[in-house]
Amino acid sequence: MGAASSSSYRGRFAPSPTGPLHFGSLLAAIGSFADARAHQGRWLVRIEDLDSNRAVAGADHAILSTLEAFGLYWDETVVYQSQRQALYQHALEQLRQAGLSYPCACTRREIAARGTPGPEGPIYPGTCRAGLPPNRSARSERLRIDDVAQGVSDAIQGHILQHLAQDVGDVVLRRADGFFAYQLAVVVDDAEQGIHQVVRGADLLASTPRQVYLQRCLGLPQPAYAHLPLVLGEDGRKLSKSLAAAPVDPRNPLPALERAWCLLGQTPLDATPSDVDDFWRQAIPGWDLGRVPKDPHRIGADEALTPASQ
Template sequence: MPAAPYVGRFAPSPTGPLHFGSLVAALASWLDARAAGGRWLLRMEDLDRPRCVAGAADTLLRQLEAYGLHWDSTVVYQSTRDDAYAAALDALISQDLAYPCACTRARLAQAPRNAEGEIVYPGTCRNGLPAGAAARAWRLRVPPGTVAFHDRIHGDLGQDVAREVGDFIVRRADHLFAYQLAVVVDDAWQGVSHVVRGADLLWNTPRQIVLQTLLGLATPAYAHVPLITNAAGQKLSKQTLAPALPLSGQSRVLAQALAALGHPPPGELAGAAPAELLAWASGQWQIERVPMQPAIAKPAP
């Protein structure tokens, strides 16, 4: 059988402009698709409406275009996809794979936490709501056992999701669908074959594989690229006040991003235009060269 066509994607949340860490993740995803002769899709994860910033999605598009990272199809906005997520949740409910939960954050304040600092759900509502309690969210009934997966950068990994995470939320108390459900539904709908994203999302993968399995969906190949930190060792993010990507000096910034991905451009490409840098990198790309360790962002000159 011929190999399935490569389809990659970049899925930012429009909560603010892209920063250098976002560029590194986008660039890795774009290069992996281009080196494989595949398609690269763009999806706006604007699911969490209260956190989205007006105009941020348009800013993200302009930033990607300014850095030569062009996508291959119409941009998908998760805020338009509620019907698809509802259908997936209904399918889970019909098989008793999801159940209503009345728990509040206060009720779970004393629950144990996993290595990532997340609450491990203790199963309070798994066998029915407590007397007098009203349903707030919906949780997935996670089956026992280790979810094993191969990351193209980190190697063979596994997690017992039932023990280390517990039954996780698929629809929130504010009636918004949870990220884990939406990303699985959208990746399958868009035919995504390869997911290349930041290492901060590495341990979302076992949860997503659980959902893919229960919904009868294919599991993409995963690769998680190194995080970019500031000088204090904090992940670049809006919370750590990471500056927005500049819309000038793109060649210098792209060269830094390529170096963070283990592909520093040769000296003869110093000052080359973004298109030339990207053409070189597409021909040189080997995901095996991408480091696992975080990289420190260099301050702008």
């Protein structure tokens, strides 16, 4: 893969293997890769396959093959969350011993009936905070969230502030189906892999304050964050959930690369690239995170494959 670097910069791309790579995910991969390479840093790939019920057989290999076709070469062995359960269990035990987690017996229906409305759905009302109700068994495990305002400075989106108890409530650490929750796993993974800069899609911006809070609870370092603009379909929905979420074509990567470069607000290349390697030779020296727009893009399926005019 890529050559070693003395830079302390360590970035990552962490797709879920639920299907082929679509243009919205490609945009995130390109942004994180370009930022790492522009800083002479290392770029890692992590497959987020915590939920085996959602994983599609062979999707991980298809995603990795597509990344290679687009010149997105990683520097270290690809890790799979499904093989890192001991790390998550250790973190959960640490939270338990500190009195920062508790078992929860509530069902989604009960939370919906009793919780107050929040930006992402009903806020957990704290039913089991003081102990399980009589004759109820634990279904999940939650993190105790203090009544704090957690701020995060984002290199693209600016400073954001979230009142965790009011807007989120006590977040799940282990789900009722037995899987570790994404919020716990991603915090543990980023710390264990020494991630310095997280460049990812803005759909995860709202999750960042609770991840920073969880980092504090576990005594883990906080990486820097930059949340790239989302790519929306013509229907206004996130591209991965839209009819426009067609897989990118690894057989013809240059049009999608050029289109993504344009949507990321970067200066057009000096010359039409002859191939993928030539694209990156021209692109990386000119990468500027400060040029990335924060507002989402609305495109159709065909636009994702059409390079902008220069």
